Amino acid sequence: MKTILRIARVELSSLFYSPIAWFLLILFLIQCALVYTGKLESQVNGQELGRDIQNLTFDIFANPQQRGLFIIDVLKNLYLYIPLITMGLISRETHSGTIKLLFSSPVKLSSIVLGKYGAMLVFNLCMILMLGIIVTFAFFQIESLDLGMIFSGLFGIYLLLSAYAAIGLFMSCLSTYQVVAAIATFSILALLNFVGTLWQDVDFVRDLTDYLSISGRTESMIMGLMTTRDVLYYLLITAMFLSFAWLKLQGQRKSSTLLQSISKNSLVLLLVLVIGHFTSKPGYIGYWDTTRTQMNTLSVGAQQTLKEIGDEPLEVTTYVNLLDQTYIFSTPKSINAGKKRWERYLRFKPNIKLDYVYYYDSVRTRDLHSNNPGMNLDEIAQKYAKSYKINLDRFKKPEEIRKIIDLYPEKNRVVMHLKLNGKETFLRTFNDTQFWPSETETAAALKRLTVDLPRIAFLQGEGERSIDKMGDRHYKLITSEINVRAALINQGFDPESLTLKGGESIPEGITALVIADPRSEFEPEVLDKIQQYIDEGGNLLLAGEPGKQSVLKPILDRLGVQMMDGILVQEDKNFSPDEVKSLITSLGASFGRYVTRLMNLKEKISTRGVAGLTYSNDSDFLIQPLLVTDAEVSWNKVGKLVLDSTDIVYNPEAGDEKKSHPTALALTRDVNGKEQRILVTGDADFLSNIEQGRSYPKTGNAEFYQGFLGWFSYGQFPIEPTWPDPIDNSFHLTGDGVSVVKWIMLGLIPGLLLLMGSVLLIRRKRK
Template sequence: MKKIIQIARLELSLLFYSPVAWLLTITLFVQLSLMFMGAMPALTGGQDLSFLTSSIFTDLQKIGILSQMLEHLYLYIPLITMGIISRELSSGSIKLLYSSPVKLSQVIYGKFISMLAFNFVIIMVMAFFVLLGAWHVPNFDFPHIIIALLAIYLLLSAYAAIGIFVSSLTTYQAVAAISTFVMLAFMNYIGTVGQDLDFIRDLTHSLSMPSRTERMIAGLLNSRDVIYYLVIAGMFLAFTITKLELERLSRTAFQQAIRYVGILIIGLTIAYLSSRQPLIGYYDATATKVNTITRASQEILKKIGDGPIEVTEYINGLDGSYFNSTPAMRIPNIARWEPYFRFKPNINLKWVYYYDSVPGITPHLIEQKMSYKQYVNFMVNVNELDLGNFSTAKELAQQADLRGEDARLVMQLRYKGKSTFLRTFPPPDQKFWPSETETAAALKRLTTTPPKLVFATDGYQRSMDKMGDRDYKILANNKASRYSLINQGFDVDSVSLEHNEIPKDIAALIIADPRVEFTAKAKAKLQRYIREGGNLMIAGEPGKQNVINPLLDSLGVQMLNGTIVQKSRDYSYDLLTPALAPGAVAMDKGLQQYYSYKMIVSMPSAGALSYSTNGIFNAHPLLMSDAQSTWLKKGKIVLDSAALEFDPVKGDQQGSFPTALMLTRKARNKEQRIIVTADADFFNNMELNRSNMRTLNSAFAMSMFRWFSYGEFPVDASRPLSKDNSTTLTKESIMPLQVLCYGVLPGVLFLTGLIILIRRKRK
């Protein structure tokens, strides 16, 4: 070991007694300075941001200084390693090494250690900018960045081993440098080659070194990738030792090939075994564990047990969603499931490609005078499809029933005879793929009975199946909406109280804005349902008190005559914006943050509720109007150019009024839950898409249905908020940083290198 250290010290001194090492160090510093200072203007002003550690240094989609450097790191190694062995070969000093008592392996290890030291210098330059960022970002996520720097160091070390081997192949340093450039560039970009071909996709991806670094730069340390880089470094060092040893030994070409192949087989075997999912160890270094599925998802996978889950992805080649799951996108698609593989390795992924017409295409074909066959041929040419790899719609129907999925990309999960769909989402949804919330809901549906929400259809009520402004399809039954109840784990259905019985064991019955009074028969069914402890939601509208109040009598709740109006400069007076009441937080703790921020819910034309405090139900307001700006307006409201005025003579009442109530009581060994609202519009299609004010309608509605399911759905996949969400950097402090990074420190490095080189030359 002593000889190895001596060789390493000698090699390192030679390295820094040449201008190349200093030039590369200064170049690296200047490049990082440009990246770092380019990121700073967006962070000035002290505004609240989020995940600044990741945004500045590791985010692959944003500025990500360290992630950007992955594309350039291979440029810094060849000029350093080009002479590390070829210099010995060209000068003839290699013969002295052959005859010396020093083993060739010791020489190679010593030279490699010197490269590790130079790589450490590169890491220290990067660490300097990390410390600059940490100085201006409170609660900086240091463990995350330490893992990212470790990943870069492993990558550089593998590059160095490759460079040493290439240097041993030639006596010309320039040839060694160029060859190393070519080889490292090949390793850098090979991961993009042949990704649409099954038989070479895995091979080229396994050779792609930066792609493995990306996982660790994101903060997820894993044994598979660490071992991979160690194996690559070990293999090329072994190749180098073998090459030099065989030069002084008389061996046939076959014997030489056997030795190289033996090294290759050993290395690949180690890499293969270490990549088996049950053998991979993980450490998520991020503060909020963003690379790890939440505790809720982990518990769902734990309850599923040891049985395998089959996930089949059905991709229609004629739909636009095809481009998100082409064969070339297979590796990223597998990577999306890796957080789940970590806790359940036997999730089996399958891909089924088919072609079928998309909804709404028929009028277009008629207009273009195009047959379906011509349409298919046209799309095949546009999307460059090989129909030999695609099933027809008839063939697909024998495998799965995809009716109602609009021929879009969809995944079907199967487990022990049960199945459910996990959908993707078209624009304007920008994410396309399901998030952890939707994925966890689909997984949970495989082992539990999904809660069913039933919408009453009597009295011309709002529809869960229509896209009209006043209806509820977006929230309840829209498969293309991420936040639709059916994509959050619920089943939805409808029932006529007049003609059918209310289903048993449902999560809740929803009665939304009935316009005519229920018959005695329908009322009797409803009252029996309430007596038996069924959960219920009744949403009324002002002007229909005579319809709603008879349904509320047994609950101790009444809807007051009149409409709440609210003074506003920008909006109509009948647009009410009540805030969350403490009862909303009691209903769902996830609303605590919104309650503290005094978030609002938009309610067009809302009434006021009154409730009994000594009835059979415990009642608590969920939403309250503002006492200063709202009042209960009696009589007919006329909205014209004249502003409404408070008129006590006509019975107007000033004050804060509840517009939504929750009622609870113990019934049949469970808590019966009822919600009454004096507005039926706050979760309709139009209000959920409101864009002219910031509202809480979607989250509030989802919290209500979570309450009805006793917290089962939607799955709570929320994470703690990031703590590195502010910066002390100001516009005034950018100039000193620019002087430091662009002038002072590069100048210090230049002068230091110049002095060392001059003193060396004098000696």
């Protein structure tokens, strides 16, 4: 041990008595400080301008979308520094001839390797110290800095630096020229970052290259997730290259043959791969989420869902159709990316079995055949396979896949099939920028395997809105469209149509009954069944429309609610006067995080063509406004509203009165030990296909819908992932203070380091 320390001390002296080490440390500090102060200035300016800033630790240091300091700039630059330091560790000795003295001395080769590597570990600590200076400033500038995330990131960066150093040490053994050693180190580092993308369509090779890839491991630690798999990876890679260095020096001392060298190095590589394989298997990985908010961990609700599944293995089979446009999201090359998406779940249930089945079959688009006239499916598949440069033999033919599973109802696009104890369900992909299911949809699909799902019945027979039609006024997008994320079917509910004519009755056990914009009067038998359902405590969504107040009046009278004559209008230069935006009242806080979030962001709910509501306090229900109009710009317009004439103007002489009108009411009462919940709205369009497909102006209708569905199901569905709110949401300095920080970090501290290095170098020369 003393020999190792002595060699390390000599190497450090040689390193710091040369300008290269000081130059690199100062340059590294200035690069990082420039990025940090730039982010600091931008965020502080935002705070002074009143912008909403939060989770500052993540945004400044770890957020890849915001180009976090650690995860983008530090990782991007690290590989530039280490080769310049390690290139002379051994090659300098070889070039000068001192290596022969070391070989002839009683010093063990392992002591030489470990001593020089130990010097690099100390230099790496100096690199971390440069980052520590920035973190120290951040600690005093950011309120409640998330130290867990910071220290996890610094530890990950140190492990990465240490692995780079081991690689550089080995490369230095291969050449007497330092520049060649540096270039070789750059090449190996590039290969380790790139190897995870090679031969990903070959199953066996894919697993090997994925393990050897260094990419993504430090990023996870920077974001606050430490795993035994990643820590052991760095330790194994470090040990492997140190072993390679030792074997190389031993071969030079004993003049080993090429075959002997290859055999020994191959044995080391094989041992590392075997250990790495077993330590990377689900169930053998330890996890530590160091973040304050546990942002890298499944929410408590999702964890509870996995516990309810039990110990039985869960089978997840992803079916991928070569001919569908969604194929590009799940090619054989992206299988490892798919496995990583499931890692959050594998952490709590290691016996999830992931499988992929590739096939080709017809798709629900005219483009497939119009772009390939005269070709059958087999010929089109061959064309696609050639274009993608893949082997068509791995794809099942249409007749083969149809014998296994019928995917036509799922549109033959990328879909995951979940099986547990004989139960099965689909976990779908969606037509939005995220594409893959989030934790909300995944947890809902998992729960479908363990519990009876809440059923939402939509009344039909009087011209109500349909859950099966894509017309503008209907509800298919928000209920049964399988590739819409917010649809009931993907949020843990089972929507169904219900007709009460002809002897049918309202099924027992439904979660809620929806009566949306009936166009004709209810027959007496239908009305009796609805009234009985209400009297027995059933939950209800009642959505009316202006001009049809009389149709719902028999039901509303029972509830103590009335729809006002006329239509609400809103003064707005950009939109039609009937496009009224409703505000969520404080009652929305009891409707779950979806609605609470809308309240906090002051999002509005689009209620286009809405009738105002009034209510009586004499009802046996507790009636509270949930949505209201803005009293400053809206009023009730009595009579016929003509939109294609002149602009609608406020006219007090005609009886117009600007005031806040309720557009949605929440009714509750206790019936048989259970709280009955009824929602009445003066607008049925807020859930319509055209409203859900609207991209501008942005509204919170989908989130509001999910919120009151959770209210109807008493919080069972939809599953709302919840984590503690971040508290690092403000700075302790102003814009003027940023200027001072810049001067200190970019001028004073680098100047002091330069002065310190200069003093040491001058004293060294005088000796």
